[in-house]
Amino acid sequence: MLYAESTAAVKRAGFRERLSSGELLRFPGAFNPLSARLIQQRGFDGVYVSGAVVAADLGLPDIGLTTLSEVAGRARQIARMTELPVLVDADTGFGEPMNVARSVQELEDAGVAGVHIEDQVNPKRCGHLDGKEVVDEQTAINRIRAAVQARRDANLLIMARTDSRAVAGLPAAIDRMKALVDAGADAIFPEALTSLAEFEAVRAALDVPILANMTEFGKSELFTVDQLRDVGVNIVIWPVSLLRLAMGAALAGLEELETAGSLAGLLPRMQHRADLYDLIDYAGYNAFDSGVFNFTLEK
Numbered sequence: 001m002l003y004a005e006s007t008a009a010v011k012r013a014g015f016r017e018r019l020s021s022g023e024l025l026r027f028p029g030a031f032n033p034l035s036a037r038l039i040q041q042r043g044f045d046g047v048y049v050s051g052a053v054v055a056a057d058l059g060l061p062d063i064g065l066t067t068l069s070e071v072a073g074r075a076r077q078i079a080r081m082t083e084l085p086v087l088v089d090a091d092t093g094f095g096e097p098m099n100v101a102r103s104v105q106e107l108e109d110a111g112v113a114g115v116h117i118e119d120q121v122n123p124k125r126c127g128h129l130d131g132k133e134v135v136d137e138q139t140a141i142n143r144i145r146a147a148v149q150a151r152r153d154a155n156l157l158i159m160a161r162t163d164s165r166a167v168a169g170l171p172a173a174i175d176r177m178k179a180l181v182d183a184g185a186d187a188i189f190p191e192a193l194t195s196l197a198e199f200e201a202v203r204a205a206l207d208v209p210i211l212a213n214m215t216e217f218g219k220s221e222l223f224t225v226d227q228l229r230d231v232g233v234n235i236v237i238w239p240v241s242l243l244r245l246a247m248g249a250a251l252a253g254l255e256e257l258e259t260a261g262s263l264a265g266l267l268p269r270m271q272h273r274a275d276l277y278d279l280i281d282y283a284g285y286n287a288f289d290s291g292v293f294n295f296t297l298e299k
């Protein structure tokens with residue numbers, strides 16, 4: 001009932017422990033707190049909060065228009081509804097290194113277990129689009145140093161994302177990744193790698209956990225969990241996938257309404273009321289105050 005039982009500190013410590021085991025952790029992106037609960041119910045390892053999804057949800061493109069407050073607010077709503085660790089996309093950190101520091105503290109207060117900060121210039125864009133630009137290495141390092149110094153819980157994972165692969169090629173990108181690890185990054189998000197061999201090369205060059213971004217319609221082939229595990233990836237995200245699936249289903253529903261005039265034919269494709277109530281633990285509220293919330297439902 002109500003919010004998750006685990007504190008943020010417990011979730012962060014658990015995340016660190018699982019990461020140190022070297023296994024591959026699966027983090028689908030939640031587009032709202034309810035979908036985060038579905039991710040948890042299905043036994044995934046963590047929840048990703050995508051900047052692209054926060055923006056798209058507001059009807060905006062992913063070009064750095066969303067504010068720290070909007071992202072932290074969404075991250076807080078999601079983190080408090082799941083026992084799983086939440087990894088949040090902090091884009092470029094929302095400004096200069098001092099802004100990065102404040103962003104990290106705000107997101108830490110929101111209860112997330114990890115934050116990633118990238119080296120794109122502002123205005124940024126999706127890492128799988130052409131025409132990206134990255135800041136110079138010292139600026140990228142300064143962002144990560146500021147993030148590391150700002151956290152108050154040493155278990156908050158600071159992940160450095162670099163978009164340099166598409167801009168400067170893999171060898172230069174790997175040099176930058178090493179510099180970001182030296183600056184204190186706990187993990188690396190090598191954006192827009194194109195092949196499993198590239199993940200293997202990054203794995204061989206670094207001693208910290210690495211993340212694979214399996215976003216659709218981008219530059220990366222959609223590798224399987226097994227393929228990514230075999231090349232030593234530690235976290236895989238499907239950042240926008242649930243939103244894409246949900247929007248696809250919503251469109252199909254609207255088309256059915258237009259043509260059939262009723263949604264009766266789509267009932268088998270819908271989440272049943274009973275499953276929704278299960279996901280939000282309606283029974284827990286019923287037990288808390290059966291005088292007000294009692295309700296039974298046949299499926």
Ligand SMILES: C[C@](O)(C(=O)O)[C@H](CC(=O)O)C(=O)O
Pocket residue numbers: 049050051052053062089125126127128213215216218239240
């Ligand atoms: C991971 C990402 O940063 C996100 O915001 O989810 C995006 C995903 C996308 O736009 O497909 C990205 O830049 O890769």
Ligand SMILES: [Mg+2]
Pocket residue numbers: 050051052062089091
């Ligand atoms: Mg993003």
